[in-house]
Amino acid sequence: MSRHRITVVLSQAQGKHPAKRALEESIVAALLMEPGLEVSVIPHLYDLGPDHTGRRFLGSVRGDMVLLSWLFPRAAFWVLDRDGIKGQWGETQLKPPADDDEEETGEPQPAKGIGSLDVPDRTIYCLDLRDFNQHQPYVDEIRRVAEEGKVRAEAKQRERAPAPIVQLGLNLRNGDTPVADALGSPNGAPGSPNGAPGFTADQLLQAPGRRWYPVIDYSRCTNCMECIDFCLFGVYGVDEHERLNVENQDNCKKGCPACSRVCPEQAIMFPDYKTPAIAGAPIGAIGNLKIDLTKLFGGAEKDALSQAVEERDRELVADGRQAVGTAVGLPKRQEHKQEKPKDDLDNLIDALDALEL
């Protein structure tokens, strides 16, 4: 028999915001009533360092997973990917309360990025806890996702006939994660929050310090290396496949999002940054995305590039180094900018025009 297991992980908000905590608690409480779910709670995903138990727990999860967090789904998904917790992108149907107009602008474009490597055959769904302030929509969506996963698993099973030895979805060879020794551990009672085998709630919830680093959306990144040229703090590098890699995450300057403004593909996210576009808001979802007009209304208009240069200079000076202005590492794409075909992002003004006032 094939029982489809799905792991639900709730990543808490930073700080102790009472309304956020209340929502988190009511979701967990409601999910405990659902059969066939493993529910665990971890701190703010973005802050988890490699040694944090919550992160090791995430790494031990096999099979489909739903992650609820206070991050944009795109940001959460690629933070997981960077942490080696990979899967297929699970399309959620959870949408913030109808922003009625132009929902369809979010047509997925064919991925032009270099993508992720070694992606296992399982699906990860990321849900944004800022979309609703009640637990019900989340619970409904998780039910739907669980159902979808079951159908997918059954279809696969049929394909594979004759039926193979029952796969428990556990990778016993994976000795470097605690899951191997923790299998069947008594505190792993299914359905209890933080009932993750081998991980105690206290360990899972240990408060991490805040972190700040860029997260790459490889479905968009084209490996153009402009960010490497631009960043003068040694954050970026390339891996053994010559792919762009955020090598020294913690070299990045707290609060500085400069390189995300330089990336021509909007592939660099700072999940905790205040501007949605930089924090990983859905690309092309014009209806949901708030433009930050502060620069316009403050009387000082600056384009993204000069802002990036200014932000970088500020950090250089703070480090006791020389400001370099526009002299170093600026994109060469400026000259052929006009030739670029319009993509979703270029259509904002057109979209505004299409609206009836």
Added chain:
Amino acid sequence: MNKPLTFMMGKFAAVLPADRRYCRNHMWCLQSDGVLRFGFTTYAVRLMQDVYFLDWEVNPGDALALNHKVGHIETSKAMSDLFAPIAGTLVRLNAELLNDPSAINVDNHGQGWLFEMTAVSDAETLSVQEYHDFLAAGWEKTQNMLKGHM
């Protein structure tokens, strides 16, 4: 009365009445009885769309420097901090808007006014022609900025 000017934002015509002066932060400025009243220009409203939420961080009586942060606005399409368009003293905030900011969309040149200030000089403000030129000069950049945010 002078004829209003029109600035074309793509296909959208933003009408700029000629009975008032303008500020670089996309507010209009109308003088009556020694106080200056400010509100959003049609250009600003067009970029923001429906106003959901308006919040002030200053109180009547506060002395404000030019570009001092005065509040925050959130709309269906955008959010922004708001800044003092000139240096002076805040006299009054439009209390009606706090209950229902929709007047900003419905009647941005009238009922949807934002606040009143007294100022030593309104030298910072622009004539309607100057504001029109300012918009024209910045339009390319503004579009790029909007795209850069998407």
